[in-house]
Amino acid sequence: MKALLWLPLLALPIVYRGDVVLTICIFSFLLAMAAVSFTLVFGFTGQLSMFHAAAFGLASYVTYLFVSRAHLPFWIALGPAMAMTVLLSLVVGTICFKFKLKAFYFAVVTLAFSELTRLLVLNWNDLTNGTLGLLVLEKPTVWVPGSGVLRIEGTIAWYYLSLAGLILTVGVCWLVLRSWIGRCFAAIRLDEDLAQTLGVDIFRYKLLSFTIANLLAALAGSFYGFYTGYIEPSYLSINQGLDIIAMVLLGGRLSLSGPIVGAFVLTGLPHLIELSGEVRAMLYGVILILSILVMPNGIVGSIAGWRRAA
Amino acid sequence: MLQLVVGQTLNGVIVGTLYGIIALGVTLTFGITGIVNFALGEFMMIGAYATWYLVDHVGLPFPVALVPAVASAALCGLAADQMLFRFTRNNLVNGLLVSIGLISIVEAGALALWTATPKDMSYVLTGALRLGGVSLPKIKLLAFGLLAGVIFLTYAALARTWIGRAAYAFAQNPEAAMLMGVRTDLMQTGVVVYSCALAGFGGALYASLYSLEPAMGGLYILKGVEAAILGGIGSLIGSLVGGVTIGVTEAIGSIYLPNAFRDAYGLVFVIVILLFKPSGLFGNEL
Numbered sequence: 001m002k003a004l005l006w007l008p009l010l011a012l013p014i015v016y017r018g019d020v021v022l023t024i025c026i027f028s029f030l031l032a033m034a035a036v037s038f039t040l041v042f043g044f045t046g047q048l049s050m051f052h053a054a055a056f057g058l059a060s061y062v063t064y065l066f067v068s069r070a071h072l073p074f075w076i077a078l079g080p081a082m083a084m085t086v087l088l089s090l091v092v093g094t095i096c097f098k099f100k101l102k103a104f105y106f107a108v109v110t111l112a113f114s115e116l117t118r119l120l121v122l123n124w125n126d127l128t129n130g131t132l133g134l135l136v137l138e139k140p141t142v143w144v145p146g147s148g149v150l151r152i153e154g155t156i157a158w159y160y161l162s163l164a165g166l167i168l169t170v171g172v173c174w175l176v177l178r179s180w181i182g183r184c185f186a187a188i189r190l191d192e193d194l195a196q197t198l199g200v201d202i203f204r205y206k207l208l209s210f211t212i213a214n215l216l217a218a219l220a221g222s223f224y225g226f227y228t229g230y231i232e233p234s235y236l237s238i239n240q241g242l243d244i245i246a247m248v249l250l251g252g253r254l255s256l257s258g259p260i261v262g263a264f265v266l267t268g269l270p271h272l273i274e275l276s277g278e279v280r281a282m283l284y285g286v287i288l289i290l291s292i293l294v295m296p297n298g299i300v301g302s303i304a305g306w307r308r309a310a
Numbered sequence: 311m312l313q314l315v316v317g318q319t320l321n322g323v324i325v326g327t328l329y330g331i332i333a334l335g336v337t338l339t340f341g342i343t344g345i346v347n348f349a350l351g352e353f354m355m356i357g358a359y360a361t362w363y364l365v366d367h368v369g370l371p372f373p374v375a376l377v378p379a380v381a382s383a384a385l386c387g388l389a390a391d392q393m394l395f396r397f398t399r400n401n402l403v404n405g406l407l408v409s410i411g412l413i414s415i416v417e418a419g420a421l422a423l424w425t426a427t428p429k430d431m432s433y434v435l436t437g438a439l440r441l442g443g444v445s446l447p448k449i450k451l452l453a454f455g456l457l458a459g460v461i462f463l464t465y466a467a468l469a470r471t472w473i474g475r476a477a478y479a480f481a482q483n484p485e486a487a488m489l490m491g492v493r494t495d496l497m498q499t500g501v502v503v504y505s506c507a508l509a510g511f512g513g514a515l516y517a518s519l520y521s522l523e524p525a526m527g528g529l530y531i532l533k534g535v536e537a538a539i540l541g542g543i544g545s546l547i548g549s550l551v552g553g554v555t556i557g558v559t560e561a562i563g564s565i566y567l568p569n570a571f572r573d574a575y576g577l578v579f580v581i582v583i584l585l586f587k588p589s590g591l592f593g594n595e596l
Contacts, residue, residue, distance in 0.1 A: 048403055048406075095581075095585065099584070099585045099588075101584065103402055103403065104346060104402050104403075104406065105584055105588065107403075107406065108535065108539065108580060108584070109580070109581055109584055109585075112577040112578075112580050112581050113577075113581070115532075115573070115574075115577055116574055116577050116578075119570070119571060119573060119574050122570070123568070123570040123571065238528075242410060242414075245407065246411075249407065278418040278419075278421045278422045279418070279422075281414045281415075281417065281418040281421075282414060282415050282418040282419065284411075284414050285411040285412060285413070285414030285415035285418070286411070286415060287411075288407060288408075288410065288411030288414070289394060289408050289411035289412065289415075292398075292404050292407055292408055292411070293394070293397050293398075293408065296404075
């Protein structure tokens with residue numbers, strides 16, 4: 001049933017071609033990819049990872065560098081970017097989970113690794129052009145039956161590419177969560193010691209959750225860099241991570257639809273009302289605080305709660 | 311070279327005591343309320359801007375301006391505690407996220423009020439002492455003395471007075487402390503307000519040393535948390551030692567290595583200490 005909700009999104013560009021709305025949708029889809037994958041590790045497994053933005057931003061750099069320096073097509077350049085993300089996640093995750101870092105300490109150490117990654121990107125001027133960032137002129141291509149290889153340009157093409165990316169992300173998370181893996185994640189979230197007593201290999205499943213989440217964030221980051229045509233170190237910043245956290249908290253941390261709703265609200269809101277940068281930042285803070293204190297289950301969680309109560 | 315190394319070490323020690331005073335606030339708040347107040351850096355910024363405003367616009371002498379500046383940071387802390395942190399006691403993740411939300415609000419407010427243009431008031435106390443070829447600016451020595459003094463006074467107050475015993479009792483066992491007549495609500499609010507006042511005091515001294523910008527808080531809270539972890543959460547002297555260690559490492563490190571990496575040293579310290587001695591340099595094994 002829930003899958004039918006995708007249909008209006010698939011049909012939207014056919015009935016409506018307003019550039020502004022579709023652009024907001026594209027940004028929402030791309031950020032929702034990052035937010036949905038974050039809820040896998042934060043919501044469902046209960047680990048506050050601060051490494052998400054680092055995976056997101058680093059992958060967009062790596063993908064672009066393989067495209068521009070090695071002249072690989074976008075889709076093949078994703079390969080090394082993903083491989084690097086997996087490797088990095090395994091290293092950081094193994095360090096954190098082997099040493100049994102929990103809650104705040106896990107957040108601090110992943111934050112430290114994330115900042116170290118950002119400092120490296122920021123200062124490796126030959127490769128990353130430092131604070132100035134990189135301009136991305138290349139675009140991904142797709143093979144369309146009948147018309148050959150096409151560059152993905154323009155709003156509608158990107159709309160479908162980002163929607164496909166989001167469907168892929170949600171699909172992967174859904175498959176993971178409905179399998180035994182998802183039940184192990186839930187066991188870790190609810191009571192780590194009990195889960196271990198019952199024979200759940202918590203090290204392995206935490207590492208798995210962390211790695212899958214980072215991998216999907218990396219995919220989102222690669223898309224994001226090529227869509228905006230611009231990659232800068234702030235993609236890896238703490239603030240980028242906080243934006244994603246705010247989306248998850250606002251939408252609801254224990255569902256896959258929650259982060260999508262959160263991404264749409266937080267991406268769309270600044271466009272609906274004209275806001276200066278300061279007011280926007282302030283609004284983010286207010287939303288973050290209110291969603292924690294007033295609506296701890298987020299929009300989707302609260303609606304589900306009311307329906308159950310009614 | 312000697313002048314450079316000594317000068318940098320002194321700078322490191324000053325910046326380190328500023329990290330230390332934030333770390334002290336982090337440690338106290340964590341011990342008593344179970345949350346990490348990431349917005350402490352913003353209270354430091356409030357104290358710094360209040361001092362700058364009172365000295366530069368109102369024309370108060372610096373020592374007089376200190377008092378209302380610290381009071382305003384403490385008042386903001388009280389407001390934040392009653393409106394926000396009261397609801398996140400002992401919930402570490404929620405407290406963390408609420409204080410992070412508060413950062414965006416305060417920082418955006420400061421940007422709107424005072425713009426991003428750096429403010430400077432380093433004219434408060436000029437001149438330097440010369441010690442065998444090495445010059446030590448008076449204001450830096452004064453700031454170091456005051457900050458270290460406050461940290462030691464806090465330590466003494468907690469070690470020697472009834473309030474300190476109540477705080478330790480509360481940290482060990484809240485219910486038992488409550489039964490012994492410790493007013494726990496008051497204590498939790500008090501410690502949040504006190505840590506904000508400490509941060510405001512650090513900010514007021516910062517204002518006399520360096521130029522101010524709205525984003526300063528974010529940097530200092532990261533270093534403060536790093537210092538608190540390095541020294542050992544729960545150890546007051548540890549927060550000073552942790553802060554100075556990070557400050558001096560950064561200062562000496564930037565003589566030999568590119569300045570761009572100065573923010574990395576504290577991060578490396580934190581990773582290593584959390585992996586191999588999670589209780590920190592001075593903490594007790596929990």
